[in-house]
Amino acid sequence: MTPFQGCADLHMHTSASDGRYQVTEVLRYIATYRPYLNVIAITDHDTLDASLWAYEQQHRFPFDIVPGVEVSSLGGHILGLWVTTPIAKRMSLEDTVAAIHEAGGIAILAHPFDMMMDDVRLNAKRYLSSPQVLLQAGLDGVEVHNAGIITPMSTVLARHLARRAGLAALGNSDAHTLGAIGTGRTRFTGKSAADLRQAILLRDTRAEGSAWNISDYIEYLQTERRSRQRPSLANITS
Numbered sequence: 001m002t003p004f005q006g007c008a009d010l011h012m013h014t015s016a017s018d019g020r021y022q023v024t025e026v027l028r029y030i031a032t033y034r035p036y037l038n039v040i041a042i043t044d045h046d047t048l049d050a051s052l053w054a055y056e057q058q059h060r061f062p063f064d065i066v067p068g069v070e071v072s073s074l075g076g077h078i079l080g081l082w083v084t085t086p087i088a089k090r091m092s093l094e095d096t097v098a099a100i101h102e103a104g105g106i107a108i109l110a111h112p113f114d115m116m117m118d119d120v121r122l123n124a125k126r127y128l129s130s131p132q133v134l135l136q137a138g139l140d141g142v143e144v145h146n147a148g149i150i151t152p153m154s155t156v157l158a159r160h161l162a163r164r165a166g167l168a169a170l171g172n173s174d175a176h177t178l179g180a181i182g183t184g185r186t187r188f189t190g191k192s193a194a195d196l197r198q199a200i201l202l203r204d205t206r207a208e209g210s211a212w213n214i215s216d217y218i219e220y221l222q223t224e225r226r227s228r229q230r231p232s233l234a235n236i237t238s
Helices: 023-031 049-056 093-102 118-129 132-137 154-165 193-201 214-229 231-236
Strands: 005-009 039-042 066-072 075-079 106-109 141-146 166-171 184-188 205-209
Touching: 005 049, 005 193, 023 049, 039 049, 066 093, 066 193, 075 093, 075 118, 093 106, 093 132, 106 193, 118 132, 118 154, 132 154, 132 166, 141 154, 141 205, 154 166, 166 193, 184 193, 193 205
Parallel strands: 005 039, 039 066, 106 141, 141 166, 166 205
Antiparallel strands: 005 184, 066 075, 075 106, 166 184, 184 205
8 A cells, every 4th residue: 555645635714714615616626626635624714614514515525524623722723623513712722722632623733834924923933942832732733834825934844843843744725715725735544534533643644735826816815805895794784
């Protein structure tokens, strides 16, 4: 058996948070245009709605679907994978990881060196100087390749952090558009979600990928702009 024949993208967004497309469109696109993906996860910001719907529909698709969420913690953004119950946001890194584990999930530190994000800048220096903090918090892995990040050296620093902490290295797309899906990938031995989970826990994964295409950056920025201009519910009903 060839090692790392499985391929996963465990970080993508839908219109349930700040993604451009509905979950049905995302799943159909993957089935048609990303046949190399064996396992995927919908990880919207602080909501499980689309992810749980996808998980319940996985029998309709030729890939495994892991339920997940991107949790906004005080220690950065944490991917909670294999979770089906809500995880509170704005908790400490340690409490967030503990809550994910209590829910039966795996906790992955997402884009730890995306310097465009305020909370990342606050935590980056701490994690680089004391990588044991991640182990003490109970994290299972680090997203060392995030295809959407344009911050120079972010991938190099993330790989360095994962090695020093002795945690699994994952690659993901962080896709907010259809075209970006699969641009970041995690390779593992086996092809199922169960195989992937075991590989993460054994620290036996490999991250790979490229950057988003310029068209995906443009589409994402257009979506963000429209979202900021959209009237709030209070304005609509007043």
